[in-house]
Amino acid sequence: MIRSRFHIISFYTDFWDLPLVIQIALVIIVIAVCSTIIAYIVILTRRYNSYMYEKRLKNITPVINDLITEQVLLNESLQNEYPVDSIVFDPAAIGRPIFQKPWVRAALIKALLGYKRNFGGDLGALLRKLYIDMDLQNDSFNKIDSSRWYRKIQGIVELTQMEIRISDVTILPLTNSKIPELRVAARNAYLQISKNNPFKFFDIATEPLLPWDRLEMFKIITTTKDIAIPNFSRWISYSTNKSIVSFCLELIAHYSQHNAIPAVMHLIDTNDHFLRARAINCLGKLRAEEAEDKFIEIYTNQPINCQLEIIKALGRINSGRYIEFLKHEFLYSFDFYIRKNAARAIIRNVDIGSDTYNDLMRSSSTENQLILKHCSNPLIKY
Amino acid sequence: MKDILIIEDDDIMLKAINNILNKNGYKVVTARNGKEGMEIFDRGNFALVITDMMMPYTNGLEVISHVKSHDSGGEVGLIVVSSIGSEDSILEAFRLGADDYLKKPIMPAELLIRIKKILNDKSNSLI
Numbered sequence: 001m002i003r004s005r006f007h008i009i010s011f012y013t014d015f016w017d018l019p020l021v022i023q024i025a026l027v028i029i030v031i032a033v034c035s036t037i038i039a040y041i042v043i044l045t046r047r048y049n050s051y052m053y054e055k056r057l058k059n060i061t062p063v064i065n066d067l068i069t070e071q072v073l074l075n076e077s078l079q080n081e082y083p084v085d086s087i088v089f090d091p092a093a094i095g096r097p098i099f100q101k102p103w104v105r106a107a108l109i110k111a112l113l114g115y116k117r118n119f120g121g122d123l124g125a126l127l128r129k130l131y132i133d134m135d136l137q138n139d140s141f142n143k144i145d146s147s148r149w150y151r152k153i154q155g156i157v158e159l160t161q162m163e164i165r166i167s168d169v170t171i172l173p174l175t176n177s178k179i180p181e182l183r184v185a186a187r188n189a190y191l192q193i194s195k196n197n198p199f200k201f202f203d204i205a206t207e208p209l210l211p212w213d214r215l216e217m218f219k220i221i222t223t224t225k226d227i228a229i230p231n232f233s234r235w236i237s238y239s240t241n242k243s244i245v246s247f248c249l250e251l252i253a254h255y256s257q258h259n260a261i262p263a264v265m266h267l268i269d270t271n272d273h274f275l276r277a278r279a280i281n282c283l284g285k286l287r288a289e290e291a292e293d294k295f296i297e298i299y300t301n302q303p304i305n306c307q308l309e310i311i312k313a314l315g316r317i318n319s320g321r322y323i324e325f326l327k328h329e330f331l332y333s334f335d336f337y338i339r340k341n342a343a344r345a346i347i348r349n350v351d352i353g354s355d356t357y358n359d360l361m362r363s364s365s366t367e368n369q370l371i372l373k374h375c376s377n378p379l380i381k382y
Numbered sequence: 383m384k385d386i387l388i389i390e391d392d393d394i395m396l397k398a399i400n401n402i403l404n405k406n407g408y409k410v411v412t413a414r415n416g417k418e419g420m421e422i423f424d425r426g427n428f429a430l431v432i433t434d435m436m437m438p439y440t441n442g443l444e445v446i447s448h449v450k451s452h453d454s455g456g457e458v459g460l461i462v463v464s465s466i467g468s469e470d471s472i473l474e475a476f477r478l479g480a481d482d483y484l485k486k487p488i489m490p491a492e493l494l495i496r497i498k499k500i501l502n503d504k505s506n507s508l509i
Contacts (some may be wrong), residue, residue: 064396081410119467121489240478342463 053103060104064111067093072115072126084125094134102139109136113161131162144170149177153185154329160189168200175201184213191220198227202235208243218250233260236267242275253285261288268294273302276301277309284313292317296325308341315345323349327360330368339368343375383428385409386497389419389445390463391437395486399432399463402490408497416440420448428458429501435464435471443478450479456507459500463488 049353070093072078077087088271098104109131116127131137143155144166152174159166166189174186191198198221209217232255239245245267252260265288267279283291289309295310302310311329314322323346330342350356357376361369374380386408390396390423396412403410411426412417417439423431431449443461447459462475465486472483481500484493 065394069397069401073398074405079405110392114392115398116487118392118398118486118488119394119490120487121491122486124489 016273050114056103057107060098060107061111063098064104064108067099067108068111068115068130071132072123075126078122078126081122084122084129087126087129089130089133094130094193099134105134105136105139108134109139109158112136113158116161128162128164133295137162137164140164141166144174149179149182156185156189160192163193164195168194172201172204176205176207178207180207180210180213181251183207184210186215187213188216191217192224195226196228197230198224199230199232199235202239202241202244203250205239205241205244208241209247212241214243214247214250217247218254221251221380222254224313229255231257231260233257233263236260236263242272246275246278249282253282258286258288261286261290264288265291265294268298273306276302277305280313284309284316287317289319290318292319292321296322299325304335304338308337311338311341311345313349315341318348320349323356327356330360330372331364339372340375343368343371347372347375384427385411385431386430387411387413387423387428387430388438389413389416389433389442391415392396393436395434395463399493402494403497406494416442416445416471419445423449424452429504430461430497432461432463432497435462435466435475443474446475446478446480457504459497459504461493461496461500463493473503 015026018026071089075087078084098107112127112131116124117314119127137159140155140158143151143158146152146155156166156174169194171186171190173189174182177183177186185285187201190201194200221229232252233291235244235248236252239242239248249264251257251265252264261283264279264282264286268276268283268291270276280291280295283295292314295313299307299310311326314326326345326349330339330346334341335344346357346360357372361372364372386403388396388410388453389404390412391414393414396414397401400410410434411422411428413422416433416437419431420440431445433442437445442464446460447463449460459482460480461482461484462466463484463486464471467493475483482496482501484496499509
């Protein structure tokens with residue numbers, strides 16, 4: 001009976017007579033089988049393409065290495081200390097038809113970037129010259145024009161590493177892209193390439209600077225040679241992008257821009273308490289004595305993060321004018337972190353073993369004595 | 383002239399330094415990782431070892447220790463070439479006995495001058 005039934009069942013004749021659950025199950029099975037087959041075909045095709053690419057790359061890599069070795073590494077003119085700009089590459093070597101193929105050019109760019117990362121000086125400059133003389137920068141610019149964001153990033157990174165200037169019209173819009181990866185690449189590139197006004201994108205940035213991007217950017221700003229450092233108070237006063245303002249506060253503190261103190265003090269009145277805390281932190285690092293009175297005035301109305309920053313700032317400013325205030329916070333605050341930071345601030349303001357220190361030790365609870373001893377230990381870094 | 387041993391896991395860098403040194407008349411032996419480098423060092427007679435810091439199997443610091451432990455007379459020069467430029471790694475390399483430390487990207491002309499200076503210093507100290 002069952003066997004005959006199987007013979008009879010056909011999608012064309014009896015499918016609609018089957019119970020609904022079975023119909024759904026059959027459809028799902030067909031979809032699943034088809035999807036699996038398609039997925040396998042895609043995977044196998046990609047693996048085959050990748051295998052073929054690796055195979056071709058294996059054959060072309062020695063050709064590329066030979067080109068770079070002969071034209072750059074063992075260049076006679078370079079050995080004889082001719083200026084890099086006057087060195088001419090062998091037209092027959094760089095004009096070989098193989099170097100017109102897009103995938104070979106892509107591999108050549110990758111190899112040149114690898115060498116450029118490892119070698120500087122005249123050799124690095126000659127690698128750059130080879131990149132330009134073979135018109136490889138056009139390939140990189142074409143990547144920037146691509147509709148795919150990862151191709152754009154590739155182009156930006158290639159041009160940046162080869163120190164090729166990208167016009168503001170091309171790169172500035174990308175610094176405010178909705179795609180975070182592209183935005184970061186464009187901003188980092190702009191900082192490295194634009195020597196005169198590398199922070200211009202701060203003016204148009206509406207997208208936020210993410211914490212990791214800030215770290216990356218901070219590293220680039222502080223390690224790029226000959227970068228023009230502006231007065232960051234400009235963005236403190238006019239930017240509506242809070243992450244830019246916050247980042248500028250870090251830069252102001254890093255570059256000790258004391259002329260930015262008035263602009264930073266205005267930020268203390270902002271409604272955003274995270275930004276306010278950063279402003280207080282910045283003023284502390286700048287040792288802005290003129291801000292101390294304001295700190296004490298607003299202290300009681302502040303959330304805990306701002307109170308902590310005020311106490312830290314008083315410690316950093318180290319004027320000694322608000323020792324009594326710090327002592328009071330240390331002795332009577334219910335918050336452990338307030339007491340700990342007040343202890344640190346006191347230690348910065350008074351000598352260990354002085355009368356003030358000894359008095360404080362005597363009048364403190366056991367826990368506070370431990371905090372004070374801990375903060376007095378010069379081996380413990382904060 | 384004794385040989386120079388280059389230990390570097392980056393093929394590009396290895397070939398490039400090899401070419402530059404060959405071109406300048408040095409005889410060079412290469413190794414692609416620290417372990418291979420130490421084995422070659424034990425079998426050969428080298429005047430100078432140029433090593434990378436970050437390598438598979440055995441890192442540059444282990445290579446320095448190995449070279450120094452097998453070079454009681456202090457005859458072998460040691461140059462570290464690395465992309466790590468942190469104070470700690472530089473100090474650690476010098477503490478273990480490196481003669482010089484070059485941070486990538488390197489300038490070939492500078493590398494050649496440093497090699498020449500170390501080889502001269504070592505040969506003078508033996509006289």
